[in-house]
Amino acid sequence: MKVINICVAGAGTMGSGIALCAAQNGFKVILFDLNSQVMEKAISSIEKNLSTLLEKNKITAEEKQTIFNSITFTSDIQDCKASLIIEAIVEKMAAKTDLFNQLALINSSETIFASNTSSLSVDDLQRNVPNPERVAGMHFFNPAQIMKLVEVVKAVNTSEQTISALVEVCKKLQKTPVVCKDAPGFIVNRVARHYYLEAMRMVEKGIATMESVDILMEASGFKMGPFKLMDLIGNDINLAVSQSLYDAFEQEPRFQPSELQIEKVRKGDLGKKTGKGFYDYHS
Ligand SMILES: NC(=O)c1ccc[n+]([C@@H]2O[C@H](COP(=O)([O-])OP(=O)(O)OC[C@H]3O[C@@H](n4cnc5c(N)ncnc54)[C@H](O)[C@@H]3O)[C@@H](O)[C@H]2O)c1
Numbered sequence: 001m002k003v004i005n006i007c008v009a010g011a012g013t014m015g016s017g018i019a020l021c022a023a024q025n026g027f028k029v030i031l032f033d034l035n036s037q038v039m040e041k042a043i044s045s046i047e048k049n050l051s052t053l054l055e056k057n058k059i060t061a062e063e064k065q066t067i068f069n070s071i072t073f074t075s076d077i078q079d080c081k082a083s084l085i086i087e088a089i090v091e092k093m094a095a096k097t098d099l100f101n102q103l104a105l106i107n108s109s110e111t112i113f114a115s116n117t118s119s120l121s122v123d124d125l126q127r128n129v130p131n132p133e134r135v136a137g138m139h140f141f142n143p144a145q146i147m148k149l150v151e152v153v154k155a156v157n158t159s160e161q162t163i164s165a166l167v168e169v170c171k172k173l174q175k176t177p178v179v180c181k182d183a184p185g186f187i188v189n190r191v192a193r194h195y196y197l198e199a200m201r202m203v204e205k206g207i208a209t210m211e212s213v214d215i216l217m218e219a220s221g222f223k224m225g226p227f228k229l230m231d232l233i234g235n236d237i238n239l240a241v242s243q244s245l246y247d248a249f250e251q252e253p254r255f256q257p258s259e260l261q262i263e264k265v266r267k268g269d270l271g272k273k274t275g276k277g278f279y280d281y282h283s
Helices: 013-024 036-055 061-069 093-106 122-127 160-172 188-204 210-219 226-233 235-248 259-267
Strands: 005-009 028-032 071-074 084-087 112-115 135-140 149-154 176-181
Touching: 005 013, 005 093, 013 028, 013 036, 013 061, 013 071, 013 135, 036 061, 036 071, 061 071, 084 093, 084 160, 093 112, 093 122, 112 160, 122 135, 135 160, 149 160, 160 176, 188 210, 188 226, 188 235, 188 259, 210 226, 226 235, 235 259
Parallel strands: 005 028, 005 084, 028 071, 084 112, 112 135, 149 176
Antiparallel strands: 135 149
16 A cells, blocks of 8 residues: 555645645645635645745745645545545534545545544444445644654554555655554644643633643643634633543533633634634734
């Protein structure tokens, strides 16, 4: 199973970063999204990232052009033919299953289908997709072009060849792959859940302000305080992960989603991507 080209489905926060990272490391990339506004944003964010690398003399003008030209931007699903599909669409099982089934019709049975899901069960996903042995999780971290870790998730029917191929791709992307079993939240999101949930509980109970929690956590060595991090991740995505873990652990109180975040999502304050979340990014 040799991966020659990569199709990234979903050009939002994660998809645009994964596409950029793949292009920077020599892959031909197809970046697919149904939303033209999101696609415009992805194109300008990729262009901006490459310009910054050029200004810092990390790439030449020629390399910048080559990397940019190696990405095909499309809203036509018929263009999504590749040896590896990485889906980074909305965190909803039905949407992901539906997308994989549509893509299965136009790709070979050898094409690897990897999901960037943060919290949905890859076992459940592969159960409803043809050739489940080539379906796995490939969980990148935000920002995907920078963060080194990728959780490569082996679901119950994923073949060893699929896992080896994905580990190889991660290495080509200059990432650090960690193979793990399919379990709610895999490793990082399960451990890190309390970083977000406890922080929100403290603010809800009036123990501390979100600003003071962020300042203290950063001063104690964390790169980003929990509220800034939730705004970067996207409150809708972060809430969906908490909800998935809460459901997977049969409503264990320690995973209960926070009303504070539910309210943010209800109001559309999703974080950096909408200009407002816990903090305001308009100015
Ligand atoms: N945001 C994070 O920090 C983070 C980190 C790791 C993993 N993830 C996971 O990555 C996935 C995407 O998250 P995101 O933050 O990039 O979301 P996002 O909301 O920024 O982007 C999702 C994109 O998918 C597009 N989309 C929806 N349905 C589609 C379809 N059927 N076909 C093509 N495009 C479609 C939307 O138009 C949107 O642009 C989720 O599964 C999430 O759990 C997110």
